[in-house]
Amino acid sequence: ETGVTQTPRHLVMGMTNKKSLKCEQHLGHNAMYWYKQSAKKPLELMFVYSLEERVENNSVPSRFSPECPNSSHLFLHLHTLQPEDSALYLCASSYTSGDGNEQFFGPGTRLTVL
Amino acid sequence: GENVEQHPSTLSVQEGDSAVIKCTYSDSASNYFPWYKQELGKRPQLIIDIRSNVGEKKDQRIAVTLNKTAKHFSLHITETQPEDSAVYFCAASREYGNKLVFGAGTILRVKS
Numbered sequence: 030e031t032g033v034t035q036t037p038r039h040l041v042m043g044m045t046n047k048k049s050l051k052c053e054q055h056l057g058h059n060a061m062y063w064y065k066q067s068a069k070k071p072l073e074l075m076f077v078y079s080l081e082e083r084v085e086n087n088s089v090p091s092r093f094s095p096e097c098p099n100s101s102h103l104f105l106h107l108h109t110l111q112p113e114d115s116a117l118y119l120c121a122s123s124y125t126s127g128d129g130n131e132q133f134f135g136p137g138t139r140l141t142v143l
Numbered sequence: 144g145e146n147v148e149q150h151p152s153t154l155s156v157q158e159g160d161s162a163v164i165k166c167t168y169s170d171s172a173s174n175y176f177p178w179y180k181q182e183l184g185k186r187p188q189l190i191i192d193i194r195s196n197v198g199e200k201k202d203q204r205i206a207v208t209l210n211k212t213a214k215h216f217s218l219h220i221t222e223t224q225p226e227d228s229a230v231y232f233c234a235a236s237r238e239y240g241n242k243l244v245f246g247a248g249t250i251l252r253v254k255s
Binding site: 033 | 147175177185186187188189192232234241242243244245246247248
């Protein structure tokens with residue numbers, strides 16, 4: 030599959046569960062991002078990885094833990110989430126230099142926390 | 144940090160009319176301003192972007208203008224079509240796209 034893929038597409042979890050979201054990009058990019066999209070709110074940048082190093086953590090609670098094992102894969106580990114964490118979680122990737130900095134988004138994971 | 148405000152939150156236009164969406168930003172060091180379109184149930188996709196060394200950019204029916212002094216930029220869609228119906232997000236970044244701060248989005252409805 031081409032572009033940016035995310036799994037699972039839908040996830041329902043209890044507040045005590047531990048789960049992980051996966052993102053994979055097939056575009057040769059060297060930066061990856063996690064965003065949270067809630068209803069009636071702007072897209073919120075959560076984490077930025079550039080060249081596999083975390084360069085941004087926008088005051089995200091520690092119950093969200095990102096992992097970037099290589100430039101093509103990005104994970105978001107979830108544990109003891111709250112109902113207000115229910116949202117669409119979008120992954121994106123881009124180049125980090127030059128003019129080609131368009132961010133390409135994945136289809137998202139719709140997360141529901143019960 | 145950067146703050147981006149977007150107006151209006153919803154916009155309804157008749158097919159064939161023009162639509163204008165406006166955004167303001169707070170960080171004068173921001174230098175990259177993309178616009179994303181998100182159709183219902185789909186991922187956001189870049190439709191046009193502008194850099195701070197340019198005042199206007201056009202791509203067929205879509206144009207973006209940037210006023211650095213006033214710190215605002217606008218999306219213009221001419222001859223709107225039903226397939227233009229979507230949520231449009233503006234964004235700003237001071238590092239050519241690495242850390243985008245998004246506006247809240249505009250729901251555009253084109254009535255046929």
